[in-house]
Amino acid sequence: AAALVASGAYHTVVVTAGGCTAKLGMNGKDHVKKGLPIMEDMVGGFAVVLTQDDGVSPEVNLEMIGRHTVGTGSAPQAVISSLVTDPLDKFGLKITDIDKYSPEMQNPDITKPAGAGALAVKRGELQRADLAKFPEEHGLTGWAPTQGHIPSGVPYIGFAREDILSGKCKRVMIIGKGSLFLGRMTNLFDGVSFVIQANSGEEKSGVSEAEVKDMIAKTMRDFAATLLAQAE
Numbered sequence: 001a002a003a004l005v006a007s008g009a010y011h012t013v014v015v016t017a018g019g020c021t022a023k024l025g026m027n028g029k030d031h032v033k034k035g036l037p038i039m040e041d042m043v044g045g046f047a048v049v050l051t052q053d054d055g056v057s058p059e060v061n062l063e064m065i066g067r068h069t070v071g072t073g074s075a076p077q078a079v080i081s082s083l084v085t086d087p088l089d090k091f092g093l094k095i096t097d098i099d100k101y102s103p104e105m106q107n108p109d110i111t112k113p114a115g116a117g118a119l120a121v122k123r124g125e126l127q128r129a130d131l132a133k134f135p136e137e138h139g140l141t142g143w144a145p146t147q148g149h150i151p152s153g154v155p156y157i158g159f160a161r162e163d164i165l166s167g168k169c170k171r172v173m174i175i176g177k178g179s180l181f182l183g184r185m186t187n188l189f190d191g192v193s194f195v196i197q198a199n200s201g202e203e204k205s206g207v208s209e210a211e212v213k214d215m216i217a218k219t220m221r222d223f224a225a226t227l228l229a230q231a232e
Contacts, residue, residue, distance in 0.1 A: 002060035012051040019044035019147030044145035058164040068191030083193040099169035102156035105144040152176035
C-alpha cells in the first residue's frame with residue numbers, strides 16, 4: 001500500500017483484514033481440554049489508512065524492507081536475520097536503533113508468545129547482561145486475537161503513529177511472518193518487515209495536514225458506507 005501511494009498510482013489506500021471463526025474453534029478446543037473457559041470470544045479485524053506525505057505524519061521507509069524468502073531457510077536465526085538485521089545492515093543501523101519491535105502480537109493469555117533478542121548479543125550490539133532488559137525496552141506485550149496473520153505486527157501500527165508523533169519513538173519495525181508450523185510442513189516460508197519512522201519534515205504531497213485528515217475521514221466514511229450497503 002505504501003509503495004502504491006509513493007509511486008503516485010493511488011492517492012489513498014486502505015488495508016483491511018478480518019479474522020475467521022475457524023481459528024476460534026481451533027484455539028478454544030485447547031482451552032476446553034485444560035478445563036479453562038474459552039478466552040477468545042471475538043473475531044478480530046483491523047484497517048490501516050495510508051495516504052500521501054503531509055510532512056508531519058510518520059512514514060513507511062520503503063528502502064528498509066525485510067523479506068523472508070524460500071532461500072532463507074527454516075532456522076529461527078535465519079528467519080530473524082532476513083526480517084530484522086538484513087534491512088538494518090543496509091543502513092548501518094543496529095538492532096538497538098529500532099525503538100520498538102512489533103512481531104507476534106498475540107494475547108499471551110490466549111497463546112504463549114515467542115521472541116528473539118539474543119541475536120543482538122551475538123552481533124556484539126548488546127551486552128549479555130542487558131539481554132533481559134531488551135524485551136522490556138524494545139518489545140511489546142501482545143494483546144491481539146490469534147486469528148491468522150492479524151497478530152503479526154500490524155495491531156501496533158496505530159499506536160506506533162501516536163508514539164512517533166509524541167516523540168516517544170523515532171523508528172518502529174513491524175514484523176509479519178507466516179506460520180512456522182506450516183512453513184516446516186511445506187518448506188515454503190513467507191514474511192516481510194518494514195520500518196515506520198518519524199517524518200523527515202519535507203512536505204512532498206502539496207497538501208496540508210488538515211487536508212490529509214479530511215481525506216482520511218472521507219475515505220473511512222465511504223468505506224464504512226460500502227460495507228453497510230453490502231451487509232444490507
